Amino acid sequence: MIKLKKLIKESAWDRKFGEPLPTLEDTMNQHNGEVLTEKKELGGALINKIDSLTDKNAHNMARLTLAKAMGNKILMKNYEALMVLHTKFRDMNDLTSARNRLDKELFAQAKKTYSDYEQIHGVF
Numbered sequence: 001m002i003k004l005k006k007l008i009k010e011s012a013w014d015r016k017f018g019e020p021l022p023t024l025e026d027t028m029n030q031h032n033g034e035v036l037t038e039k040k041e042l043g044g045a046l047i048n049k050i051d052s053l054t055d056k057n058a059h060n061m062a063r064l065t066l067a068k069a070m071g072n073k074i075l076m077k078n079y080e081a082l083m084v085l086h087t088k089f090r091d092m093n094d095l096t097s098a099r100n101r102l103d104k105e106l107f108a109q110a111k112k113t114y115s116d117y118e119q120i121h122g123v124f
Contacts, residue, residue: 039115042069047116051123060086060099062124063106070109078102 015022046069053062060083067075082099086092092099111117 039113041116042066042110042114042120043116047119047123050120054123059124063099063103066110066120067106070106070113072106072109075102075106075109 064079
């Protein structure tokens with residue numbers, strides 16, 4: 001005769017008999033605290049717009065366009081401020097390190113958000 005304990009098997013969790021059900025915290029810890037979300041595509045039209053901006057040497061505007069597409073208001077304000085300084089000084093040499101720091105955040109978020117990140121990064 002087969003015992004009832006052997007018949008009941010939970011496939012999602014390896015629980016021993018008598019242990020409590022897993023909580024949301026247990027589930028999050030199993031995924032190392034990462035929130036699992038489905039990536040979306042930026043789309044060819046917007047990638048082409050960013051590409052045309054970089055072709056026209058409007059690199060700051062291209063980055064601003066990507067920040068707007070992601071809806072990151074802080075990065076949008078930062079790139080707008082960078083563009084104001086670029087217009088004022090007419091030189092990006094002193095501002096390059098600031099833009100590089102902003103770019104790390106921009107591209108990290110884009111990589112998490114968009115499945116076509118390689119195409120996006122390729123136009124910059």
